[in-house]
Amino acid sequence: MKLEDIKIFSKVVELGSFTAAAKAFDIPRGKVSRKVNELEQHLNTQLFHRTTRSLSLTNHGETYYKQIIQAIDIIDSAGAQVSRDNPALTGRVKLGLLPSTYTHVQPTLFKFQDAYPEVQLDIRTITNGLEDLINQGLDIAFHSGSLGDTNLVAKHLLAIERCLVASPEYLARYGSPQDSSELVEHDAVCFRHPSGHVEEEWPMNGIVVPVSPRLICDSIGFIMSATMEGRGISYLPRVMILEELANGSLVEFLPSEDVYREDGWLLYPPRQTLNQASRTLIDWIVNDSIRLAGEE
Incomplete structure (x- = not known):
């Protein structure tokens, strides 16, 4: 045995x-x-x-x-x-990332691999952390939204806040909406979920606000770049566009609106069943998320 x-x-x-x-x-x-x-x-x-x-x-x-x-x-x-007497951590970690998390998580993963160059990161694109961690046999998975009933360990990473954005050129040409009720009058760049659902209504102020999709895509990265190109307004996770907001390539409007927030989680099975590389990466991601939250 x-x-x-x-x-x-x-x-x-x-x-x-x-x-x-x-x-x-x-x-x-x-x-x-x-x-x-x-x-x-x-x-x-x-x-x-x-x-x-x-x-x-x-x-x-x-x-x-x-x-x-x-x-x-x-x-x-x-x-x-x-x-601990041998700093050369080795092993393989199978990690599931949501498409919307790639840009934000990539620097954290690269720093981890620079610190532990003998660890192999096997990264998979997933649509639902709760389901795909089991279905794809992953060690760790990111998840956003509700958890439901699960036997997995769930570490809360951050609250993901949406914000209304457009390019400076778009707002100069079409004007900035003064109220959420005016959003339907503008071209919207909308996200299609893996289930097929299109976000044609954006939750804010405790209600859902209808918009007029001109572009629909299942890639958050495409939606962000299309918005920067002036193709319309979008409702993006703030954490994904901090750099674009800082350099002015995207402009937030209606910041006083009560925007939508959802929780971001790190999921994994009981730590006893994970190798040392996976457990070390879990601690690394959690600690880095705490550090980033403190900087915001």
């Missing part, structure tokens, strides 16, 4: 399926099934109740899982203690 096999078993429990565990380890599903079967044979007991639609722990499986999680934590803690 190898530690790798025990970790595969714990990942199946954590993610709820052999397929998800296989994706997490980038191995064939058949290997996961075989390793669990071998573990059951070694222990001479059944760990899972299996049906075509569900997978659940037996009583013996639940008892075994609680014990091995503690053992994995002790082993990983011992490894972390040894690694």
Whole structure:
């Protein structure tokens, strides 16, 4: 019985399926099934109740899982203690980023990799952190909005505030709206969500305000550049456009409006199931978000 096999078993429990565990380890599903079967044979007991639609722990499986999680934590803690004497952190981290977070998170990730050059960052584009962390077998994922009911660990990073912006040229040509009710009279550059929903109504002042989309795109980066080119007004996360607001390529208007805010989260499974590189990156991102929040 190898530690790798025990970790595969714990990942199946954590993610709820052999397929998800296989994706997490980038191995064939058949290997996961075989390793669990071998573990059951070694222990001479059944760990899972299996049906075509569900997978659940037996009583013996639940008892075994609680014990091995503690053992994995002790082993990983011992490894972390040894690694303090050896600063060369190694390993691979599979990280899910929302398209809207790339520009903001990239400097943090590059600083991390400069500090730990032996760590491989495997970055995936995701649409929903809650779902994609499991479906793609990720170690860490960003998520915005509500959390719902989840067994994942969720670290609050920041409150993402939207702001109404346009280019100086657009406002000089068409004028600046004096009230949210005037937004519908202007060309709007609107975001299309992965679900297909188009933001044709912008939440503010406790209501949703209708706008008139001239351009629709599922890329926040495209929306930002189109707005800078004077193609219309947009409703963008402030944290993404701090530099553009500072250099004047985008201008905020109606700043007194009660704009929309949503929470940004960092999601990950219980830390015991993550390698040292993933745990170090989690702490790095959280600490950097605290530092950035203090600068705003």
